[in-house]
Amino acid sequence: MPLKNxxxxxxxxxxxxxxxxxxxxxxxxxxxxxxxxxxxxxHHELIKVKLRGERETRNAWIDQLVSSTGAELVHRIGQVVCLYRRHPEKPVIQLPK
Known part of the structure; x- marks a missing residue:
């Protein structure tokens, strides 16, 4: 389910x-x-990942991370990307409707 703004x-x-x-x-x-x-x-649902590489390489890594983990891309700034995936049984973070 895609995240709303x-x-x-x-x-x-x-x-x-x-x-x-x-x-x-x-x-x-x-x-x-x-x-x-x-x-x-x-464990955390919301994480930051630091990507050390060229811009094209980082973009490919982000695409691979999102597709292989099923996480949602929250945002990315420079070499840091923030990912979110709701825990299926015990969600920790309550999202607004």
Whole structure:
């Protein structure tokens, strides 16, 4: 389910104080990095990921992260991307309608 604009705005506000929990660098999106992102989304729902690479490479990584994890792209600023995926059983973050 895609996020509405007011929901993205709410999540952006919540993400200000977060620090990146996963960093993608020279070796790209390996299976281990994707597993870490999956685990972080499962535990936190809202995470930041730092992407160290050229702009085109970062865009490809973002597309791959969103498609492989089923997360929603909340926003991206420079080398940091914020992702959200609601926990199926015990949601922590309450989104506005």
């Amino acid at each position: 007011n929901q993205k705005k709410h999540l952006r506000g919540l993400s200000h104080d977060l620090h990146p929990v996963v960093m993608v660098a020279d070796k790209g999106l390996s299976e281990n990095v994707l597993a870490e992102v999956e685990q972080a989304l499962e």
